[in-house]
Amino acid sequence: MLTEKTIEKLRILAESAKYDVSCSSSGTVRKGKQGMVGNTVGGMGICHSFADDGRCISLLKVMLTNYCKYDCAYCINRRSNDIPRATLSVSELEEIVMEFYRRNYIEGLFLSSGVVRTPDYTMERLTAIVRDLRTIHRFNGYIHLKSIPGASQELLNEAGRYADRMSVNIEIPREESLKLLAPEKDHQSVFKPMKLIQQGVLENKEDRRRMRHAPRFVPAGQSTQMIVGATAETDRDILSMSSALYGQPTMRRVYYSGYISVNTYDPRLPVLKQPPLVRENRLYQADWLMRFYQFRVDEIVDELHTNLDLEVDPKLAWALRHPEAFPVDINTAEYERILRVPGIGVKSAMLIVSSRRFNRITSYHLKKMGVVMKKAKYFITCHELTDGYANPIVGINELHPERLRPLLVSAAQRKKAAAELQLTLNFEE
Amino acid sequence: MTVYTFDHTLDGLLTAVFDAYALHQMPDSLSVEGDILTMFCNEVHQVRTAEDKARRVWAGLEKRLSREALRLITVAWLSEEKELSTPLFHYIYKVFRQKEGAPSIERNFSDPDVLFVTNTGRRVMHEQLRMKQFIRFQKTKDGTYLGVVSPDHNVLPLIISHFRDRFGDQPWLIYDARRRYGFYYDRQQVVRITFEDEEALPFDLDTGRLSSEVLSQDDQLFQDLWRTYFKAICIRERMNPRKQLSDMPRRYWKYMTEKQ
Numbered sequence: 001m002l003t004e005k006t007i008e009k010l011r012i013l014a015e016s017a018k019y020d021v022s023c024s025s026s027g028t029v030r031k032g033k034q035g036m037v038g039n040t041v042g043g044m045g046i047c048h049s050f051a052d053d054g055r056c057i058s059l060l061k062v063m064l065t066n067y068c069k070y071d072c073a074y075c076i077n078r079r080s081n082d083i084p085r086a087t088l089s090v091s092e093l094e095e096i097v098m099e100f101y102r103r104n105y106i107e108g109l110f111l112s113s114g115v116v117r118t119p120d121y122t123m124e125r126l127t128a129i130v131r132d133l134r135t136i137h138r139f140n141g142y143i144h145l146k147s148i149p150g151a152s153q154e155l156l157n158e159a160g161r162y163a164d165r166m167s168v169n170i171e172i173p174r175e176e177s178l179k180l181l182a183p184e185k186d187h188q189s190v191f192k193p194m195k196l197i198q199q200g201v202l203e204n205k206e207d208r209r210r211m212r213h214a215p216r217f218v219p220a221g222q223s224t225q226m227i228v229g230a231t232a233e234t235d236r237d238i239l240s241m242s243s244a245l246y247g248q249p250t251m252r253r254v255y256y257s258g259y260i261s262v263n264t265y266d267p268r269l270p271v272l273k274q275p276p277l278v279r280e281n282r283l284y285q286a287d288w289l290m291r292f293y294q295f296r297v298d299e300i301v302d303e304l305h306t307n308l309d310l311e312v313d314p315k316l317a318w319a320l321r322h323p324e325a326f327p328v329d330i331n332t333a334e335y336e337r338i339l340r341v342p343g344i345g346v347k348s349a350m351l352i353v354s355s356r357r358f359n360r361i362t363s364y365h366l367k368k369m370g371v372v373m374k375k376a377k378y379f380i381t382c383h384e385l386t387d388g389y390a391n392p393i394v395g396i397n398e399l400h401p402e403r404l405r406p407l408l409v410s411a412a413q414r415k416k417a418a419a420e421l422q423l424t425l426n427f428e429e
Numbered sequence: 430m431t432v433y434t435f436d437h438t439l440d441g442l443l444t445a446v447f448d449a450y451a452l453h454q455m456p457d458s459l460s461v462e463g464d465i466l467t468m469f470c471n472e473v474h475q476v477r478t479a480e481d482k483a484r485r486v487w488a489g490l491e492k493r494l495s496r497e498a499l500r501l502i503t504v505a506w507l508s509e510e511k512e513l514s515t516p517l518f519h520y521i522y523k524v525f526r527q528k529e530g531a532p533s534i535e536r537n538f539s540d541p542d543v544l545f546v547t548n549t550g551r552r553v554m555h556e557q558l559r560m561k562q563f564i565r566f567q568k569t570k571d572g573t574y575l576g577v578v579s580p581d582h583n584v585l586p587l588i589i590s591h592f593r594d595r596f597g598d599q600p601w602l603i604y605d606a607r608r609r610y611g612f613y614y615d616r617q618q619v620v621r622i623t624f625e626d627e628e629a630l631p632f633d634l635d636t637g638r639l640s641s642e643v644l645s646q647d648d649q650l651f652q653d654l655w656r657t658y659f660k661a662i663c664i665r666e667r668m669n670p671r672k673q674l675s676d677m678p679r680r681y682w683k684y685m686t687e688k689q
Contacts, residue, residue: 002650007657014661032594039595041561047676048562049687051663054672061662099651102574102599103566105686141595260666275666351538358537365539 027220038141068114072182108142119150310417343376577637
C-alpha cells in the first residue's frame with residue numbers, strides 16, 4: 001500500500017533521475033495482447049506531458065535508489081554529495097508504474113539506479129523488477145532499462161529479454177577526461193556492456209530467422225548520452241564519437257546533455273552560470289543532419305571548424321562554407337541536393353520531389369508547402385527566380401557568404417550565442 | 430458565379446460532385462445551407478443528399494485514389510471545418526477529370542486544393558496524436574476509467590482502436606465534452622454513447638473531474654503522486670515555458686491532472 005512517504009521517495013528519486021535526458025519511447029511496435037496491459041506504438045513514440053523546462057515526459061523516469069558507491073564528479077548522486085537519499089521498494093515501484101500507465105500518464109518505465117554493493121547486485125534488482133512487471137503484472141508497455149557497467153553477461157541477457165531498450169551512458173567522449181572526473185570508471189566499462197547488448201540483439205535476430213516466435217531481445221536497440229560542456233571536448237570529438245556509434249548496428253539514439261553545474265564545489269568542473277543550451281541545441285541539429293539529411297560528420301566539423309557555429313545552425317553553416325554547391329534548381333535537382341538547402345526540411349523536400357512531376361514549382365508553391373523562403377531564397381532557383389533582367393537573381397554566389405551571413409542571423413540569435421560564449425570562459429584565479 | 434449548397438455531410442459533398450457532372454457544371458464554391466452566400470452568385474443549386482449517388486462517387490474514388498489518399502479525405506472531413514468544403518469538392522471533382530494513366534493528382538501538392546485537403550488532414554492527425562498523449566483517466570469506484578476531452582476536431586473515432594488495443598483489460602469511457610458524445614468500452618466491445626440527462630453526469634464537463642462519491646479511493650493519491658513527479662522532473666536551470674506551450678498548448682490543460 002502506498003502512503004505519503006512514497007510521494008516523498010518518488011520526488012527524491014525523480015529529482016535524481018532527471019539529468020538523464022533520454023526520454024523516447026520509440027523503436028518497437030508491439031500490439032496489445034490478451035490478458036496483458038499495454039502496447040507500444042513505434043514511430044516517434046508518445047510524449048504524455050511536457051514539464052516546465054519543455055522536456056517531454058514519456059516514460060516514468062526514476063531511479064530505484066540514489067545511493068551510489070561511485071564518486072563521479074559530474075553526477076548529482078555521487079557519494080560525497082549531501083542530498084536526500086531514498087530507495088523505492090520493488091512492490092511500490094511496480095504499483096506506481098501500473099497505476100500511472102492505466103491512467104495514461106506514461107508510456108512505460110525508464111529505470112536506472114545508483115550502484116550499491118556490487119554492479120551485479122544492483123543489476124539483479126533492476127532485472128527482478130522488469131521481470132515482475134512482465135510476468136506478474138502482465139505489463140506490455142515500454143521499458144527502458146539502464147544497464148549497470150560491470151554487471152555480468154548472464155544478467156544482461158536476462159534483462160534484455162524483458163526490456164525494449166537498454167542503455168549505457170558514455171557521459172564523456174574522451175577517456176582521459178572521463179578518468180579525470182570519474183577515476184573509478186574507464187571507457188572499457190561502458191563499451192563492454194554496449195558490446196554485450198549488441199551481441200545479444202544480433203544473436204537474437206539470427207535465432208528469430210530460424211524460429212519466428214523466439215522471444216525478442218532489446219527490440220528497440222540502445223541509446224547513450226554524452227555530457228556537453230563539463231570537459232574540454234570539442235564538438236568534433238563529440239560528433240565523431242556519435243558518428244562512430246551510429247555506425248554500430250544497434251545504436252539508435254545519442255543524446256547530448258548540456259552540463260548543469262550540480263556540484264559547484266568541485267575544482268575539476270567549470271563554473272557555468274547557465275547550462276550551454278545553444279551548444280546543446282546545435283549538437284542535436286548536427287545529429288539530425290547525420291541521421292536524416294545524409295551528412296557525414298566530416299562535412300559538419302573538420303580541422304578548421306572543430307566547434308559548431310553557435311550563431312547559425314550547422315546546415316546553414318555548411319551552406320555558407322560551400323557556395324559552389326548552390327544554387328540548387330528546385331525543378332530538376334535530385335532529392336539529396338534539395339535536402340541540403342537551408343530552409344527546406346525532409347517534409348518539404350518530399351513534397352517538392354513528388355509535386356514537380358505535375359508542373360513547375362514556383363516560389364509561391366514552395367511557400368505554401370512550408371519552405372522557409374527567408375532562408376531558402378538565397379540558395380535556390382525555380383521557375384520565376386531565374387528569368388533574366390526583370391528579376392535579377394540575388395543568391396549566395398552574387399552576395400558572397402560573408403555578406404549573406406549577417407542577413408540570416410537575427411540580433412537575438414547573436415546575443416544568445418555571445419552570452420553563452422562568454423559564460424564558458426574560464427577565469428582562473 | 431455558380432454556387433452549390435449542401436447539408437455539410439460527407440454524403441452531401443459527394444452528391445454535389447455527382448450533380449456537377451450530371452449538370453455539366455463546375456461550380457465555383459460549395460457552401461453550407463443556411464450560411465450567407467457570397468456576393469454576385471447568379472446561380473445557386475441546392476444539393477439534395479442522396480445516398481446512392483454518394484456511394485457511386487465514392488466507388489469511383491476508390492478506383493482512382495490510393496488507400497492513403499482515401500483515408501486522408503475521411504480524416505480531413507473529421508476536421509468539421511466549413512472552409513474545407515470547397516477545396517475538398519474541387520479536389521474530388523478534379524480526380525474524375527483526370528485522364529487515364531496520368532499520375533494521380535493526389536501527389537500534386539502544388540495544386541492548392543490538394544494541398545489544402547492534405548494540410549487539413551495533417552492537422553486532424555496531429556490532434557488525434559495529442560489526444561493519445563494528453564487524455565488522463567480517473568478511476569471510478571466500479572473500476573471504470575474515465576477520460577474527458579474537448580478536441581477542436583472530431584477525432585475520437587480515430588483514437589478508439591489505440592485505446593482498445595492498449596487498455597484491453599480495463600473498462601473505460603472517453604467522452605467528448607464539446608460534441609457531447611463518447612465511447613464506452615466494457616472489455617468486450619466499444620459502443621458510442623450519449624447522456625440524455627446532463628444534470629446527472631457524475632463528472633464536471635468543464636474540468637472533467639469525477640465527483641468524490643464515484644471517484645475510487647486511491648485515485649486521489651495517484652493524482653498527487655503524478656503531480657509531484659511532474660514537478661520533480663523539471664530542471665529549474667532549463668526553464669522553457671515557450672517550448673512547453675508549443676508542445677502542449679494551453680487549451681488541453683483543463684482536463685490534465687498535472688495542470689489542474
